Amino acid sequence: MSSADSPIRILVADDHPLLREGLAAMVAGQADMALVAEAENGEQAVQAFREHRPDITLMDVRMPTMGGIDAIAAIRAEFPSARIIVLTTYRGDAQALRAIKAGASGYLLKSMLRKELVETIRGVHAGHRRIDVAIASELAEHRADDELTQRERDVLSQVAAGGANKEIATRLGISEETVKSHVKNVMNKLGASDRTQAVVVALKRGIIDI
Incomplete structure (x- = not known):
């Protein structure tokens, strides 16, 4: 001691x-x-x-x-x-x-x-x-929640910055369909009804920063 x-x-x-x-x-x-x-x-x-x-x-x-x-x-x-x-x-x-x-x-x-x-x-x-x-x-x-992957966090950060799917796809070097898939997965994991709510929940929980 x-x-x-x-x-x-x-x-x-x-x-x-x-x-x-x-x-x-x-x-x-x-x-x-x-x-x-x-x-x-x-x-x-x-x-x-x-x-x-x-x-x-x-x-x-x-x-x-x-x-x-x-x-x-x-x-x-x-x-x-x-x-x-x-x-x-x-x-x-x-x-x-x-x-x-x-x-x-x-x-x-x-x-x-x-x-x-x-x-x-x-x-x-x-x-x-x-x-x-x-x-x-x-x-x-939230211990039983599915954690977002790094790529899902990257996509959500771009959404939070106001990026449209096409812009996000170009910035991250992935297809627009892949962006849509990631956004859908994020919304499901966070229990969000739309992109905006997903961003709000993610910011509140410290999943992403802006």
């Missing part, structure tokens, strides 16, 4: 300086924690992890250059025992599932940082998995 003599060593990765400052202040207020490094994108986070080998990494999902989920996968591939807590403003279950599959040990909404961050750090450091209750319930609700 960590003490003031051997604190939990923490790396913070987020592209917003004010949030990093806030996290640093919260960590500084705990006798059993110490901030050892900061990063403002995924590539820096991977490099900082190699250099400092922190006990806990706090990782934002959306960052420039390399996003948080890719950074988690890269760190865990090199350091399988890494303990990483995802910080996000987005509660979509699909994004949470991708983070967990990449190797995240915790998933925390930024709106809950003040209430739950310190205990989440201690819990994950002790070997537990900590996922925000609201996100956990959404994961449970």
